[in-house]
Amino acid sequence: MVQALISQAMGDLISQKKAIEQFIESSSGDYDNLDLILGQSGVLLSYAILLDSAPYQSASLYNFDCTQIFKLGNERMNVIWRKIDTYPSIRLGIDFSLLGMAHGWAGLLYATLCWHVATDAPLPLAFHQRVVELANCAETHGRGIRWRRDIADSHRRSRRGDYVASWCNGSAGMIYLWTMAHQVLGNQEYLELAILSAWDAIDSTDMGGDLCCGAGGVSYALLNLYRHTQDQTWLDQAKLLGERAAQASLGSPLSLYKGGVGVALLAVDLQHPMQAIMPLFELESKSLVSP
Incomplete structure (x- = not known):
């Protein structure tokens, strides 16, 4: 996928087409894990990002056919939601109890929204219910709100809640879900959730610098x-x-999400905030606003 995006930025449609085909081939396996980083939802989000960057205008010149990505993405989303439909309410913390973006419910819902935005595919019937369930797991904290990393903790007397502000497992990651939910669904309450999540993330002081777990994210x-x-x-x-x-x-290490490379990219993006997007995560054409 990275090569496809690099080729797209360079205007090299031939190598972009080849990279997309290679990604499709390498991602065609089945995964028991549903999460965004290690499982099915990450593949679905990748398909959405690739479609978002696909060379539609020159498709006929290079025999570029997006129908396979549409087909595979829809199949992937159906697999994800057939499994989700077997889970009880999120608050019960059974079967799938993590809540954050990288490994939890926020990531599943965000990837689904991205696929919907990129393709106009209908949202699953239970989507709105799950969004409300996740919203109802929020807890007031200071001038904001936060979510437990693992909602199952609330049912374990021996453990206190594990709260973080990061993109991966905390309030910062939630911002993306709620801004997109507000954009797509139009419910003003989702914008309020995004704002309250932001205040919680801002007020946290215990973090490093990287994109995944730190201040960069x-x-x-x-x-x-x-x-x-x-x-x-x-x-x-x-x-x-x-x-x-x-x-x-x-x-720090030379890593996009776990080191200085991502922070260096952030430094550049802060100079052009209306064009800035989290790398390999947001839909570029649907996220950018003309300055």
Whole structure:
């Protein structure tokens, strides 16, 4: 997928077509895991991103056919939701109890929304119910709201809640789900959830600098909220978190999500906030707003 996006940025439609075909072949297996990083939802999101970047205008020149991605993506989403439909209410914490973006319910719902936005495929019948269930798991904290990393903790007397602000398992990741839900579904309450999630992420001080688990990921999430609302507050806060991420990432590994490469990309994106998107995660053409 990375090669396909690089080729798209270079205008090399031939190598982009080849890279997409290779990704389709390599991702055709079955996965028991549903999550965004290691499982089915990650493949679905990748298909959505590839369609979002596909060379529609030159498709006939290069024999580029998107129908296979449509077919595979719809099949993948059906598999995901057939399994989801067997799960009880999210709050019960049975079968699938993680809530965050990378490994939990937020990621499943976000990938589904991205596929819907990229293809106009109908949302699953139970989608709205699951969104409401996840929203109802939020807990007030300070001037914001937060979610437990694992909702099953609420049913274990021996464990306190595990709360983080990060993109992967915490409030920052939730921002993306709620801004997209507001954009697609039009419910003002989802925008309020995004804003309250942002305040919780901003107020957290216990994090490193990277995109996955640290201030870099929070900064990108605030840029998403800024593009969605045009409220200068979120851009100002994103810049502050970006500075914090840069300081915390000195000497970190050369990694996009777990090191300094992602933070360096963030530094560039902060100079062009209306065009900034979290890499390999957001739909570019559907996310960008003309300055």
